[in-house]
Amino acid sequence: MSTQRRQAPTIHDVAQAAGVSSMTASRVVNGYPHVRQAVRDKVEEAIKTLGYRPNSLARATRTGVSLIGMLYSNASSSNLSNYLMGAFRQASQSGCQLLIEPSQAHPTPAQAVQKLVDAGVGSVILPPPLCDDAAILESLEKAGVGAVSFATAFPREGAPAVFIDDFAGARMMTRHLIDLGHVDIAFVRGDPAHSTAQRREQGFRETMAQAGLTVNDAYVADGGFSYRGGLEAARHLLNLRRRPSAIFAANDDMAAAVSAVAHGLGLSIPADLSIAGFDDTSVATTVWPELTTIRQPIADMAASAVKLAMDLARPGGEPGVHVQGELQLIERASTAAPPR
Amino acid sequence: MSTQRRQAPTIHDVAQAAGVSSMTASRVVNGYPHVRQAVRDKVEEAIKTLGYRPNSLARATRTGVSLIGMLYSNASSSNLSNYLMGAFRQASQSGCQLLIEPSQAHPTPAQAVQKLVDAGVGSVILPPPLCDDAAILESLEKAGVGAVSFATAFPREGAPAVFIDDFAGARMMTRHLIDLGHVDIAFVRGDPAHSTAQRREQGFRETMAQAGLTVNDAYVADGGFSYRGGLEAARHLLNLRRRPSAIFAANDDMAAAVSAVAHGLGLSIPADLSIAGFDDTSVATTVWPELTTIRQPIADMAASAVKLAMDLARPGGEPGVHVQGELQLIERASTAAPPR
DNA sequence: TCTTGTTATGATATCGTTACCAATATCAGG
DNA sequence: CCTGATATTGGTAACGATATCATAACAAGA
Numbered sequence: 091m092s093t094q095r096r097q098a099p100t101i102h103d104v105a106q107a108a109g110v111s112s113m114t115a116s117r118v119v120n121g122y123p124h125v126r127q128a129v130r131d132k133v134e135e136a137i138k139t140l141g142y143r144p145n146s147l148a149r150a151t152r153t154g155v156s157l158i159g160m161l162y163s164n165a166s167s168s169n170l171s172n173y174l175m176g177a178f179r180q181a182s183q184s185g186c187q188l189l190i191e192p193s194q195a196h197p198t199p200a201q202a203v204q205k206l207v208d209a210g211v212g213s214v215i216l217p218p219p220l221c222d223d224a225a226i227l228e229s230l231e232k233a234g235v236g237a238v239s240f241a242t243a244f245p246r247e248g249a250p251a252v253f254i255d256d257f258a259g260a261r262m263m264t265r266h267l268i269d270l271g272h273v274d275i276a277f278v279r280g281d282p283a284h285s286t287a288q289r290r291e292q293g294f295r296e297t298m299a300q301a302g303l304t305v306n307d308a309y310v311a312d313g314g315f316s317y318r319g320g321l322e323a324a325r326h327l328l329n330l331r332r333r334p335s336a337i338f339a340a341n342d343d344m345a346a347a348v349s350a351v352a353h354g355l356g357l358s359i360p361a362d363l364s365i366a367g368f369d370d371t372s373v374a375t376t377v378w379p380e381l382t383t384i385r386q387p388i389a390d391m392a393a394s395a396v397k398l399a400m401d402l403a404r405p406g407g408e409p410g411v412h413v414q415g416e417l418q419l420i421e422r423a424s425t426a427a428p429p430r
Numbered sequence: 431m432s433t434q435r436r437q438a439p440t441i442h443d444v445a446q447a448a449g450v451s452s453m454t455a456s457r458v459v460n461g462y463p464h465v466r467q468a469v470r471d472k473v474e475e476a477i478k479t480l481g482y483r484p485n486s487l488a489r490a491t492r493t494g495v496s497l498i499g500m501l502y503s504n505a506s507s508s509n510l511s512n513y514l515m516g517a518f519r520q521a522s523q524s525g526c527q528l529l530i531e532p533s534q535a536h537p538t539p540a541q542a543v544q545k546l547v548d549a550g551v552g553s554v555i556l557p558p559p560l561c562d563d564a565a566i567l568e569s570l571e572k573a574g575v576g577a578v579s580f581a582t583a584f585p586r587e588g589a590p591a592v593f594i595d596d597f598a599g600a601r602m603m604t605r606h607l608i609d610l611g612h613v614d615i616a617f618v619r620g621d622p623a624h625s626t627a628q629r630r631e632q633g634f635r636e637t638m639a640q641a642g643l644t645v646n647d648a649y650v651a652d653g654g655f656s657y658r659g660g661l662e663a664a665r666h667l668l669n670l671r672r673r674p675s676a677i678f679a680a681n682d683d684m685a686a687a688v689s690a691v692a693h694g695l696g697l698s699i700p701a702d703l704s705i706a707g708f709d710d711t712s713v714a715t716t717v718w719p720e721l722t723t724i725r726q727p728i729a730d731m732a733a734s735a736v737k738l739a740m741d742l743a744r745p746g747g748e749p750g751v752h753v754q755g756e757l758q759l760i761e762r763a764s765t766a767a768p769p770r
Numbered sequence: 771t772c773t774t775g776t777t778a779t780g781a782t783a784t785c786g787t788t789a790c791c792a793a794t795a796t797c798a799g800g
Numbered sequence: 801c802c803t804g805a806t807a808t809t810g811g812t813a814a815c816g817a818t819a820t821c822a823t824a825a826c827a828a829g830a
Contacts, residue, residue: 098497098550100786111810116788124808143550147487147525148786151815157438171511175530178518182527185487189522190515210438210483317716343716354694373713376657376683440816451780456818464778488816491785 099140107136119144150185156403158186158396159206159214159235161193169371169388176389177215180396188396193220200226207233212403215240215395218284221251236402238395241386243285245412250398252391254415256286259384260293260340262419263366266382267336268301271427272364276309276334278323278344284315290340290368309334313344320347328355328363335364335428342367342374342383349377349424360426370420379423391415439480447476459484490525496743498526498736499546499554499575501533509711509728516729517555520736528736533560540566547573552743555580555735558624561591576742578735581726583625585752590738592731594755596626599724600633600680602759603706606722607676608641611767612704616649616674618663618684624655630680630708649674653684660687668695668703675704675768682707682714682723689717689764700766710760719763731755 105115110129117125118133125133136142160177162170174190181188189209196202199220206214213236220226221239230237238250245251267275277294280287291310298305308330311323320339324347327337339345345367349359357363359379367374370385394413401411445455450469457465458473465473476482500517502510514530521528529549536542539560546554553576560566561579570577578590585591607615617634620627631650638645648670651663660679664687667677679685685707689699697703699719707714710725734753741751 101788102786112786113788113810114808117809120788124806126808129808141550145491145786146527148491148815149788151485151488151491151786151817152788154815171514174511174514174518178514178528179530187487187522188518190519210481318718321718350690350693353690354696356694373716376713378658378661441818442816452816453781453818454779457779460818464776466778469778485816488785489818491787491816492818494785 098145099142101142101144103140104133104136104142107140108133146183146185153185156186156212156400157210158188158399158403159203159209159211160188160190160396161199161202161206161214161216161220162190163193163217163220169369172388173217173392176392177396179389180393184396184400186396186400199223200229203230207235211235213238213399215392215399218242218286222285236399238398238402240391240395241286243289250402250411252395252398252413252415254386254391254417256289257293257296259368259386259417260290260338261297262417263338263368263382263384264294264297266419266421267338267364267366267425268297268303270336270364270425272336273303273428274309274332274334274336275303275305276311276327276337277305278311278313278320278327278337278339278348280313280315280340280344287315287340294338313339313347315341315344317343317347320344321351324348324351328352328357333363336366336425337363338366338368340368342369342371342381345381345383345424346373346377349379349381360424362429364425364428366425374420374422382422382425383420385418385420387415438485439482441482441484443480444473444476444482447480448473486523486525493525496526496552496740497550498528498739498743499543499549499551500528500530500736501539501542501546501554501556501560502530503533503557503560509709511712512728513557513732516732517736519729520733524736524740526736526740539563540569543570547575551575553578553739555732555739558582558626559621562625576739578738578742580731580735581626583629590742590751592735592738592753592755594726594731594757596629597633597636599708599726599757600630600678601637602757603678603708603722603724604634604637605641606759606761607678607704607706607765608637608643610676610704610765612676613643613768614649614672614674614676615643615645616651616667616677617645618651618653618660618667618677618679618688620653620655620680620684627655627680634678653679653687655681655684657683657687660684661691664688664691668692668697673703676706676765677703678706678708680708682709682711682721685721685723685764686713686717689719689721700764702769704765704768706765714760714762722762722765723760725758725760727755 101115102112105112115133118130177188189211191202191206193199193202203226215238217240221242227237239245240252242251242253243256245253279291295305311326313319313323327334328351337348339348345365348365352359352363359365367381367383370383374381374383398411441455442452445452455473458470529551531542531546533539533542543566555578557580561582579585580592582591582593583596585593619631635645651666653659653663667674668691677688679688685705688705692699692703699705707721707723710723714721714723738751
């Protein structure tokens with residue numbers, strides 16, 4: 091029964107064990123040059139033996155802390171936890187503090203941004219639709235606070251941004267449905283205020299066109315990215331005289347709504363109707379059958395955003411970096427070949 | 431266009447501005463006694479003038495950092511973001527690092543716990559069902575790592591825990607339905623492996639009994655806390671010869687499933703059927719109509735858990751503290767008086 | 771007046787880390 | 801063998817905050 095709380099080893103312990111100065115050990119830990127391979131090996135062995143883990147807080151005090159502001163809108167709330175996970179993991183690694191502010195807790199998004207600025211953040215991370223809001227970007231520039239755009243479909247040249255290729259994602263999914271043999275494919279649009287909604291629709295339309303398929307106007311319904319909007323869109327689409335054999339919704343919430351309506355009409359999924367979503371949020375695996383969807387690496391993207399934000403806050407930071415997340419088509423049980 | 435990055439003021443700046451030593455300033459900041467009111471005022475004014483904000487990272491280096499392990503199971507994934515938000519907010523305030531580990535990423539929960547221990551955490555936060563697992567608790571004790579139980583329905587005496595009164599919550603909701611005039615009230619049970627599921631069922635049953643209402647066995651269905659399980663439970667309940675006029679599901683996911691099935695059967699909510707959930711997760715406001723449910727202050731509870739975990743990791747920490755979250759009945763559009 | 775005790779303040783050391791600079795080792799070219 | 805450049809190391813001083821101890825001030829009791 092060892093109640094002994096073992097003290098975490100410090101870099102000095104490592105240095106002593108390896109028989110070098112703590113400075114040299116620090117250099118090894120941080121991968122700096124000008125350390126002989128032999129010494130490097132010794133230090134690395136000591137690190138492994140002692141189980142040393144750098145204390146990122148102490149490191150941050152020396153390197154200079156940054157306070158980074160992060161907004162979130164609970165619109166994409168299913169993705170929120172991944173967003174937070176990735177951001178905080180990176181923040182803890184880089185030793186910066188994150189100040190999180192729900193944008194919908196303020197009358198206007200501008201006020202949420204102002205609150206962060208007043209708190210003294212060095213830079214902020216803006217999710218959609220704020221990252222496409224010219225007024226907000228301008229007020230930030232005036233305050234001398236840099237902004238990293240997160241998940242915008244139109245990253246600005248010369249400004250740091252983390253995003254995915256919504257167009258390509260929509261293409262992948264449309265392609266998938268076409269390859270399964272579908273011809274009558276309907277689309278549920280997102281909120282046009284979000285740049286991503288536009289790109290996803292373009293991706294759908296162009297892929298259909300390239301495959302020589304026409305997109306009937308009645309086959310494109312507005313869902314506003316919400317479950318409720320998805321319900322109405324689904325009611326419209328599934329009551330058409332010529333019912334589509336597949337419905338591609340611009341996000342998972344709407345796809346889930348389509349699924350609910352389809353069940354209500356006694357349709358069997360995917361035998362009677364294929365349903366595809368986008369985002370791979372938790373609802374994609376909550377509903378039954380689980381949704382075929384496009385996964386974005388939200389956590390990694392959030393981590394990248396924090397990294398960019400830190401660079402931005404640093405005096406010598408190099409702005410204008412773009413990071414693109416890799417998309418992946420996740421095939422689950424909600425899509426199949428159309429009924430004969 | 432001031433590109434000048436203002437340096438954040440330190441406690442020394444404050445001290446100088448107030449004409450005292452940094453130690454005295456620190457005492458004021460931390461609310462320690464033994465500072466004259468006049469001096470306290472002077473320092474506080476300096477803090478306000480300079481806009482000083484304590485650097486919690488630097489503070490933590492001196493006070494002793496703790497690395498706190500946090501497990502999560504994506505079972506309650508809708509609550510995950512709130513859980514993370516609260517925990518991270520507190521961690522950043524207290525200057526501790528959080529190491530988060532998804533328990534389902536490991537073959538057994540015990541291995542997830544072991545990974546945290548190996549990483550050198552000072553204590554861990556255990557959500558259900560891990561917090562009720564005797565084997566895990568024992569192995570932690572052997573390793574000398576304290577555990578804070580999160581959201582268990584049976585907090586152990588003498589062990590730190592953060593929880594809600596599931597029993598009382600279920601009572602509140604059952605009472606609400608009875609007060610609306612419902613008599614034929616059905617219940618969708620959660621996963622019996624979770625202690626909270628049992629307590630919620632007890633709360634339902636006892637309140638019914640106290641109101642002189644009988645609970646028909648056919649009116650209690652198993653839903654396993656999942657959407658899918660909720661679907662089956664709802665199909666069973668809504669196809670009974672004598673259909674209940676209200677269904678109380680032990681969590682929101684299952685309530686959402688009930689809602690979906692009810693829509694499918696052409697029932698109007700709440701005119702034909704009242705539906706109640708528990709947890710107030712994001713699905714409660716995603717489905718239509720929005721769910722009447724019981725809100726738990728998950729974020730605050732997570733923050734408390736982090737605080738307890740830090741106390742636990744500190745040598746002189748006082749264990750055995752219990753923190754209970756306040757419940758609140760959120761009345762939305764899914765409940766109303768029963769049809770005549 | 772002289773303890774004695776309590777309250778109020780400051781000086782200094784320290785946390786774990788890295789920045790900065792000085793010191794030494796090594797090597798190429800003459 | 802020397803010269804200067806470059807690679808490799810260590811010493812020291814920070815970073816921002818607090819713990820600890822010492823000191824100063826003041827009041828109450830002997």
